[in-house]
Each structure stands twice: as structure tokens, then as C-alpha cells.
């Protein structure tokens with residue numbers, strides 16, 4: 112009864128604070144916010160535009176096409192906070208938007224963090240969440256949140272292999288009996304694919320394009336596998352020599368070539384995780400396979416690519432970009448059960 116009253120006055124929040132997107136789920140209500148992790152500032156100032164409201168979707172519209180007087184900033188890079196002040200202001204805005212809190216009450220929040228986070232970076236997340244209005248704060252590694260969100264049987268004496276490829280980090284882990292048996296966290300993910308496309312367009316076509324155009328190109332015709340049907344799209348850019356606008360036609364095969372180097376690095380990270388494991392557990396994976404999550408799991412053919420290279424089945428989680436926040440949400444509804452997996456601090 113008391114628990115229900117507290118949830119009514121100040122509902123628990125599960126927050127996936129991602130490099131590209133922030134997602135918030137509320138106790139018993141599911142995902143209530145899904146917005147880009149971006150804030151828009153007046154140039155030369157630290158003030159967020161629109162009296163603090165130019166964050167998320169509104170700020171994203173400004174990214175890449177901002178007038179000279181406005182800059183759009185992502186306060187999280189590779190899964191860790193790089194600009195505390197802006198991250199705090201953004202988070203406060205998102206928390207207020209996600210749930211009405213009764214005066215005097217601070218919500219309990221559960222936030223995902225990369226496995227490779229340092230103790231200093233972890234303290235920064237606690238501090239930022241606290242100043243943004245959180246009461247008790249719990250942190251959970253995003254690989255474990257992914258496995259929970261994907262409904263994997265991580266407490267059983269079986270190997271469960273998960274790979275979450277977001278925008279700024281790739282988190283790979285094998286779980287068995289509730290413990291992390293082997294893991295790897297790299298800063299190669301969707302943003303790296305976009306950078307690789309920018310570089311490749313310059314080398315191959317002598318065309319300069321921005322990151323946003325590269326991301327659109329990846330989403331429109333990108334693929335990781337030869338089995339995906341070939342598509343093509345026209346890309347606008349600036350001629351690298353003459354600086355005049357120019358268009359080129361880019362195909363699926365060309366985007367695949369552009370992102371192959373970062374993809375190979377992610378593959379090598381997964382292989383390293385497999386090598387850290389006992390042969391019996393790795394043998395389980397021939398049946399259980401790997402679950403792929405994170406927004407980059409939406410890249411067509413990524414499951415076929417990993418499946419061919421690793422010779423195990425690969426499944427894409429349902430709504431893969433939401434797997435982490437789903438896992439956090441499940442965890443926040445059963446906090447006692449997952450206590451041993453969490454880092455926490457408590458404020459009144």
C-alpha cells in the first residue's frame with residue numbers, strides 16, 4: 112500500500128542515458144519518453160535556448176543545420192557524460208516531462224552505464240542525476256539491462272551472449288548463473304559507422320558530407336551483409352576540391368565497404384569475449400546464439416553478418432533500441448531481486 116502511494120506521489124524512473132538518445136520508462140507505465148540526447152545553445156553562451164526547453168527533439172532539428180548563432184551539443188559521448196552542466200539541465204527537463212513529481216518528493220531512478228565506466232565517471236552520473244532531482248540512484252550496466260530487457264535466461268546455468276551496438280558504445284557480455292562471465296566494451300558503434308562513411312565519401316567520390324548526411328545514408332541504403340538487396344540513393348555534398356555543391360549516387364555495397372573496418376573491430380571484440388570463456392559455455396552458444404540490440408542492430412543484414420562470421424544463431428531483440436530501457440524498467444520494478452547487480456546511493 113505504502114509502495115503504491117509512493118509510486119503515485121513520485122513514480123520510479125528507469126533512464127537509458129544514451130550517447131544519441133535518452134529513453135525513460137515509468138513504474139508500471141512503460142516507455143514515456145524517447146528523445147535525442149541533444150541540447151541547443153546560443154553560440155558563446157552556456158544558456159540553453161527557449162528558456163531551457165531546446166533539448167531533445169527540438170534541439171535535434173537544429174543539429175547539422177544550425178544558423179551561425181546557434182550550436183547543438185551532445186552532452187554524452189561514448190556512453191559517458193562529457194558536459195555535466197548541460198547533461199544535468201537536459202536530464203532535469205526530461206524528468207519533468209516524463210513524470211509529474213509531487214513537491215518535496217524525489218523519485219528513485221535507475222540509470223544504465225557502460226561496463227567500462229570508471230569510478231570517476233560513475234560518480235559523475237550519480238552527481239548529475241542527483242542535481243537533476245533524483246532521490247535514491249541506482250546504476251546498472253547496460254549489457255545486463257539489455258539481457259534482462261531481451262528476456263534472456265541469465266540466471267540459469269547456460270551461456271547468454273548479448274551484443275548491444277548503440278551510437279557511442281558497443282557492449283558485449285556473456286552471462287551465466289546471474290554473473291558476468293566475460294565482457295567487452297568498445298567505443299566503436301553507430302557514430303563510428305557515420306564517421307567511416309564521411310571519410311569514405313571523401314576518398315571515393317571527393318565529396319565532403321556532414322555526419323547527419325552520413326547517418327541518413329546508412330539508414331537509407333546501409334547493410335552489413337551481401338545477402339541484403341542492393342539499393343541506391345542520391346547524396347548531396349560539397350566537392351572537396353572546388354567547394355561547389357555536387358550530387359553522387361551511392362549504393363548499398365558502397366556503404367557496406369565504408370563501414371566494414373569498424374564492423375570488423377566489433378566482430379573482433381565479440382571473439383575476444385568468446386575466447387575469455389570456458390569451452391563448455393561457448394558450446395552452449397551453438398544453440399542459444401547471440402542476441403543483438405541497440406539502435407545499430409536495425410542495420411539490415413547485421414544479424415546475417417555476425418551469424419556467418421561466428422557460426423552461431425543471431426537474433427535481433429524486439430524493438431532493439433528500447434531493450435536497455437525495458438531491462439531497466441523490469442529491474443526497477445523488482446529492485447530487491449537485482450540489488451547485487453546495482454551500484455547505488457540514497458538521498459532523502
Ligand SMILES: Nc1ncnc2c1ncn2[C@@H]1O[C@H](COP(=O)(O)OP(=O)(O)OP(=O)(O)O)[C@@H](O)[C@H]1O
Nearest residue numbers: 129130131132277278279280301405406407409410
Ligand atoms: N535503421 C538503422 N540502420 C542503421 N543504424 C541505425 C538505424 N536506426 C538507428 N541506427 C543507429 O543507432 C544508433 C542509436 O542507437 P541507440 O539509440 O541504441 O544509441 P544510444 O543508446 O543513444 O547510444 P549508446 O548506448 O551507445 O550510448 C545511431 O548510431 C543510429 O544511427
